[in-house]
Amino acid sequence: MSRCVLGSARAVGADKEAAMSLRYGLLGLLAEGPASGYDLARRFQEVLGQIWPAQHPKIYAELRRLADDGLIEVDSEGPRRRTAYRITESGVTEIRRWLAEGDVDHTMRLQPLLRSLFFWLMEPDDLDRHLRREVEFYSGMAEQYSAYAERKDRGEFGAAPPVQSMRVTIEAAVRLSQALADWARWASEHQPPAGHPSTE
Template sequence: MSLRHALLGLLADGPASGYDLLGTFRTTLSNVWPATQSQIYTELTKLDAAGLTRVAAEGPRGRKTYEITEPGRTELRHWLLEVDPSGYRRNDILLRVFLLGAVEWDEAREFLHRRTEFARERHTEFESMGKTTDWDDSALSVYGRLTLEWGKRFTQMQAEWSEWAEKEIEAAQAAQAALTEQR
């Protein structure tokens, strides 16, 4: 996913200033695609220069409200429906798991235990977010709920997998210790 397409998608819902978009990122998208203020404003400038958005209004202190243009809608639609997602080609957690043989058994199990706890905490945060958000029938709410549900299910799976993996390491450690004793 790119910041460019995230901003186009948010502007497809209606005009917004960079400040408004930053607020939306902080309250909704930060869990799946975080962005800083400088990244958002830089990308808005690029979108405007590319003709994918335009300044709809200028307010006090140079505040600009942007709106998506037809070429921007075409670009967003193309990206949404025709460009295949890259998926999870890089996952630093799984890379670390793959390389855990470089540390002691207890350290490997502790790493996975921390992953379990982290996933549980995130799951709790997502559960709370779902209960405290004022959902409606707008597109952002409908698709926001779908995204949040994915986060809840994904963190649940992460916690279950990490617990399982920790037990697998414990079993491998026990098997290796038994083999060492036999020698």
């Protein structure tokens, strides 16, 4: 109770920064310039659709918490209750600290990998169909990101530092979706015979 005089009430242990990636994601986007929750929600959707989905209710809530903590502040208010925020000095310090000192979380919670552990339970036909769809999905994704990367390389978005960083992020998306498409193709050729589950 008494500890909440200033700053948001994120219970005890708020300092451990375990995850809180949405928080830093918003902070990072706001470092590029002022934006409203609505803007940020769209940016998250466009730029980070598959990478870091974020729903608008969470974004608005986190923005309020960031403001409570003084890492961002209201920049302007517009029509339709629009509230744009800008990052503060301590916000910049905080995201720089996170980037430089924060522990990187290397977890890859990829459902397709979990599923692949159980391919042996699938009928060959179902597995085949599944893998074809996966190849299609990841190839399409790789193509989309590649096209985006090309537009960046042609300079369509300028060459400001944030754009250059986004180019790096997109490169990762291209390489990962390519790798997963190749893997699914490889798996089709590596198909094991269907097995029989043990109900003992």
